[in-house]
Amino acid sequence: SKILAGILAVFGILMLTIALAFSVDVTVPVIATAAFAFIVLFIIVWEARANRTDMVIKERQYDRAVSLLNRVKIKYVNNTRTIDYMCMKFHVRNATELEFVYDQYQKAKREWARKRESVYLLNEKKDILIAELKNIGVRDAEIWCSQVRAIIEPKEMVEVRHELNSRRQQLRKQIDYNTGIIQDFINELERIRNMREAYAQDVEDILGKSETINKDK
Structure with missing residues (x-):
């Protein structure tokens, strides 16, 4: 705008000099020049205003970009510290190992949930089986929960019968063995009673207690 004003001033002085020196009418050139100068000045002012608006917008965008960058930096620092803490807590060296450990944890968690659901369903079916066995008159129905295949095959x-017979035979042998020991003990007591009359009453008391215990059983 200063350059334009200088050019107009020089042009005005030139027109004035020509008008005075040669007595020429310079009204039209002056008006045309003034109109042209006004148009140019208007364009310059308009562009300056537009540039100023753009500068304000750019400054706001720059401030917003700086603010977002600072937020990203803060998040980066926080995430880095969190990852470092997790690595130290779970004894891993980097994020890859931490991710692997986390994946293993998720798999174990899903497996635990699946097993818990299976146990819940198993207990539910077990209760149904026990109820059905009791309804048909089966005694000790709980025993068959561990031998379900024997019910259908x-x-x-x-x-199962073979195993039960084997157990019965073992129990019979153990009972016979214990009975033999008891009988030997009784025979020994009777021998002591016959040999020493002083212990006869004590032996009778012991034998009486043993008979009472056997009757209670």
Whole structure:
């Protein structure tokens, strides 16, 4: 705008000099020049205003970008510290190992949830089975929960019977063995009673107590 004002001033002086020196009418050139100068000045002012508006917008955008950058830096620092703490807590060296450990934890968690659901369903079916067995008159129905296959498969039932017979024989042998020991003990007491009359009453008391215990059983 200063340059334009200088040019107009020089042009005005030139027109005035020509008008005075040559007595020429310079009204039209002056008006045309003034109109042209006004148009140019208007364009310059308009562009300056637009540039100023753009500068304000750019400054705001720059401030926003700086603010976002600072937020990103803060988040980066916080995330870095969090990762470092997690690595130290779970004894890993980097984020890759931490991710692997986390994946293993998720798998174990899902497996635990699946097993818990399976146990819940198993207990539910177990209660149903016990109720059905009791309804048909089966005694000790709880025992069959661990031998379900024997209920539906004859071969498994044969194995169960064989196992029960084996246990019965072992119990019979143990009972016979214990009975033999008791009988030997009684015979020894009777021998002592016959040999020494002084202990006869004590032996009778012991034998009486043993008979009472056997009757209670």
